[in-house]
Amino acid sequence: MMRLQPDFIHEFVPGTSNRTLLLLHGTGGNERDLMALGRELDANAALLSPRGKVLENGMPRFFRRLAEGVFDLEDLKCRTNELADFVAAAAQHYGFATDELVAVGYSNGANIAASVLLLRPGVLPTAILFRAMVPLHPEKEPNLSSVRVWIGAGTNDPIIPISETNALAELLRNAGVDVTIRYFHAGHELTMADVESARDWLRKLK
Numbered sequence: 599m600m601r602l603q604p605d606f607i608h609e610f611v612p613g614t615s616n617r618t619l620l621l622l623h624g625t626g627g628n629e630r631d632l633m634a635l636g637r638e639l640d641a642n643a644a645l646l647s648p649r650g651k652v653l654e655n656g657m658p659r660f661f662r663r664l665a666e667g668v669f670d671l672e673d674l675k676c677r678t679n680e681l682a683d684f685v686a687a688a689a690q691h692y693g694f695a696t697d698e699l700v701a702v703g704y705s706n707g708a709n710i711a712a713s714v715l716l717l718r719p720g721v722l723p724t725a726i727l728f729r730a731m732v733p734l735h736p737e738k739e740p741n742l743s744s745v746r747v748w749i750g751a752g753t754n755d756p757i758i759p760i761s762e763t764n765a766l767a768e769l770l771r772n773a774g775v776d777v778t779i780r781y782f783h784a785g786h787e788l789t790m791a792d793v794e795s796a797r798d799w800l801r802k803l804k
Contacts, residue, residue, distance in 0.1 A: 606648035606684050609633070610692050613644035618694040620685060620722070621647035622707025624729075626657035635788070636702060639726070639797050643700070646688055650706070652677065660710035666757065671734055674713055681710060682718040700800065701725040704788065705757075709733045712766060715747070716740060716773070724803065726796045729755060729786055731762040732769055743774030748799045750792045752784040 609629045617640060621632035629649040636645045650660040652673070661677040662670035689696045701722045703711035708730035714721050716733070719740040725747045747770055751763040760781070767779045780795050 605687070606651065606681075608646065608648040608684075608688070610647075610688070611645040612692075613640075613642050615640070615642040615644075616695050616698045617643040618699050619643045619645050620699055620701045620711075621645060622660065622701060622703035622711055623647070623650065623658070624705030624707055625654065625659050627704075627707070628658055632702065632704065632707075635704075635793065638793050639702060639800055640700075644692070644694055646685075646692070646694075648681070648684060650710075651680075659706050661706075661713075667731065667762075669709075669733060674710075674734060675717065678710060678713040678717050682714050682721045685714075685721055696721070697723055699723060701727075702796075703730065704728045705730075705786065712770075715742060715745065715770065715775070719745075726750075726800065727766075728788055728792055728796075729758055729763075730766055731758045732766045735769070740773050742770065745770075745774070746776045746803065747778070748796055749777065749779045750788075750796060751779065751781050752786060753781050754784065755786045757786045 619636045621636050623631040629647045650658040652659045652662050662673040701711040708727035711725050712730055713733040716736045728750045767777045771777050782791050
């Protein structure tokens with residue numbers, strides 16, 4: 599069987615443990631954006647960081663949007679499957695264990711990670727979602743009873759209201775996800791409190 603080649607521009611840094619962090623940047627980021635964050639969260643994990651393929655005014659994203667908070671759902675579904683296939687190909691290519699994979703997404707990256715959880719169950723066993731909202735409502739509710747997700751929300755986020763983050767948490771819980779949600783006195787930007795809380799949560803996972 600021909601080995602699939604990972605088809606996103608990406609960086610992979612091997613680790614010294616079995617865990618791999620899938621780093622998914624926000625709008626305008628690239629494959630190097632979250633490397634330092636990945637190291638902060640887990641100094642021993644391998645890091646896999648793809649660059650979003652969609653350009654919005656020259657800024658990379660993981661899927662198209664029609665306006666702030668209004669997603670192109672057909673493009674989102676297509677890009678979600680593309681990213682899930684990339685993860686499978688990268689696991690084969692680099693030889694990492696998919697059951698030890700943790701998605702770490704910020705903003706647009708967190709939204710595509712949530713979409714992978716909902717549309718391609720089995721790809722992401724664990725996720726850390728910074729500043730995420732509901733990406734879409736799947737036609738069929740997936741069974742995600744073995745999945746664990748940590749969500750970090752900013753109480754003063756001008757882009758993603760708390761109600762949106764709470765709706766995502768509820769959607770995931772209804773599908774069986776073990777959801778931990780934390781609220782930070784912050785806007786859309788990441789804070790050290792976010793990072794420390796996510797890191798502590800990750801350390802407690804077996």
